[in-house]
Ligand code: SF4
């Protein structure tokens with residue numbers, strides 16, 4: 001296959017766009033897609049300071065690379081979760097450090113164990129019945145929100161791609177989880193004091209394109225998956241959607257982007273759907289759905305953990 | 315993986331490498347057909363030859379070494 005633009009050998013065939021591109025045109029095209037998403041959804045402007053959540057994976061490192069190339073003012077944040085299997089967390093951190101050093105660009109690290117006394121697997125073990133992933137999600141959300149606000153960033157950017165979002169949409173629509181459907185968006189506004197603005201600039205791009213971008217740009221990312229992600233249902237949903245995509249190119253993109261359109265037009269849910277009543281956590285001050293202390297603070301509350309244990313199963 | 319060691323008799327084989335697996339395939343075929351032969355979904359991997367990403371319609375064979383990269387990875 002030849003590049004649609006110049007006739008050189010293509011490195012990627014994007015059937016949903018009827019577009020094949022050579023390496024040069026592809027690494028030019030990807031940031032254009034990102035810029036389009038940033039503008040279309042009013043994510044941020046060159047005046048905003050953007051904090052990027054980086055995991056060491058291909059999506060977040062590529063996002064970092066793209067935003068730097070587009071000239072935005074960005075800083076990375078890496079949360080070391082303390083996942084010991086094959087030094088997963090430490091190796092990931094090294095990838096982030098190497099990227100930042102090569103691009104001479106600032107980043108910060110929050111080490112969960114050093115900061116709060118326990119790693120993610122350790123908390124999950126103490127809190128029986130809480131999966132590592134739900135613990136991890138909760139901790140990451142809290143820390144990212146806190147740092148974004150405390151350090152005066154205008155916005156927090158994450159590396160979710162279209163496949164990530166389509167898989168979540170599929171999961172949410174299987175359960176008709178209308179609350180989640182109402183809130184799944186490329187931009188989550190700072191709708192409440194204490195809530196940071198959150199954006200997903202990669203939502204127009206397929207996971208395949210992000211992997212290709214990282215390869216062509218020579219970005220050294222962590223290739224192994226997190227050991228806890230094995231057998232995760234989202235991986236299964238991604239595969240299902242990929243099978244659909246193989247039969248009908250563009251199906252994945254249409255599924256997700258049309259969902260956004262239908263919801264924005266009010267064809268799907270009433271305009272006020274999914275606006276939870278938020279209270280302020282008595283301990284850390286972050287917004288929480290339940291009154292009292294938020295679930296993040298309760299995670300580290302050893303007394304309550306002992307109480308939960310005495311009601312627990314074993 | 316019955317196709318895995320189809321044959322290396324003529325020395326005109328293509329090598330596919332994916333994670334810790336290696337397959338050798340005889341003859342000239344497209345990357346897409348090679349992937350199907352070894353039971354991989356073409357959508358799930360990217361193919362790299364001589365350090366360069368190639369599309370799945372590329373004809374490969376004759377001592378080509380093709381490294382396959384999983385599309386889904388990392389966090
Ligand atoms: S797979 Fe689970 S534990 Fe691992 S990084 Fe993702 S959410 Fe965290």
Ligand SMILES: [Zn+2]
Pocket residue numbers: 003004005006007008021022023024025
């Ligand atoms: Zn070109």
Ligand SMILES: [Zn+2]
Pocket residue numbers: 281282283284285286293294295296297298
């Ligand atoms: Zn709290």
